[in-house]
Amino acid sequence: TQLLEQSPQFLSIQEGENLTVYCNSSSVFSSLQWYRQEPGEGPVLLVTVVTGGEVKKLKRLTFQFGDARKDSSLHITAAQPGDTGLYLCAGPKMSQGAQKLVFGQGTRLTINP
Amino acid sequence: NAGVMQNPRHLVRRRGQEARLRCSPMKGHSHVYWYRQLPEEGLKFMVYLQKENIIDESGMPKERFSAEFPKEGPSILRIQQVVRGDSAAYFCASSPSQEYEQYFGPGTRLTVT
Numbered sequence: 001t002q003l004l005e006q007s008p009q010f011l012s013i014q015e016g017e018n019l020t021v022y023c024n025s026s027s028v029f030s031s032l033q034w035y036r037q038e039p040g041e042g043p044v045l046l047v048t049v050v051t052g053g054e055v056k057k058l059k060r061l062t063f064q065f066g067d068a069r070k071d072s073s074l075h076i077t078a079a080q081p082g083d084t085g086l087y088l089c090a091g092p093k094m095s096q097g098a099q100k101l102v103f104g105q106g107t108r109l110t111i112n113p
Numbered sequence: 114n115a116g117v118m119q120n121p122r123h124l125v126r127r128r129g130q131e132a133r134l135r136c137s138p139m140k141g142h143s144h145v146y147w148y149r150q151l152p153e154e155g156l157k158f159m160v161y162l163q164k165e166n167i168i169d170e171s172g173m174p175k176e177r178f179s180a181e182f183p184k185e186g187p188s189i190l191r192i193q194q195v196v197r198g199d200s201a202a203y204f205c206a207s208s209p210s211q212e213y214e215q216y217f218g219p220g221t222r223l224t225v226t
């Protein structure tokens with residue numbers, strides 16, 4: 001079972017449209033991170049949300065952390081082809097006395113010109 | 114400040130050969146994490162190391178896989194007697210401490226023929 005569930009798994013929209021992707025869990029996380037990964041590259045950290053209810057903006061991207069710290073959303077306004085990529089959410093989990101990141105399976109976003 | 118470096122970027126091995134993947138963390142980072150990513154999936158934690166110590170290897174198969182992070186030099190992920198199912202992208206991440214965000218390298222894409 002996946003600790004972090006992302007939806008949708010695939011999304012293809014036209015340039016200029018708005019979109020929201022989701023990251024959900026039944027577990028509470030101290031923080032959640034969003035990464036974007038392009039083909040052939042490693043994930044690049046976009047943002048970390050820490051406080052329940054927190055909203056962070058990165059240009060046309062708006063990230064929200066749920067009040068209960070179990071979920072997060074990423075909203076993109078006026079999507080552009082450069083936004084195309086795999087969006088991953090991740091959260092820290094303690095296991096065997098060490099903290100490690102658990103990842104969702106990702107949302108593969110395609111923005112068509 | 115150079116980012117996380119991984120080499121080789123692409124590695125082809127025949128079944129039964131050994132694969133050695135290298136990771137040089139960012140300057141000042143003493144915590145290294147290895148993840149594996151299968152096509153169209155998120156990243157799965159394998160092992161967490163600090164200099165000369167394995168902290169958590171709960172995500173690493175018990176056989177054929179080993180990791181080290183010596184006092185001098187890069188971290189090495191070693192896969193002995195590779196099988197087709199080992200084909201994947203392997204990513205290394207580093208952080209200055211367990212509580213800080215992890216920064217990823219570009220990955221090594223292993224293909225077993």
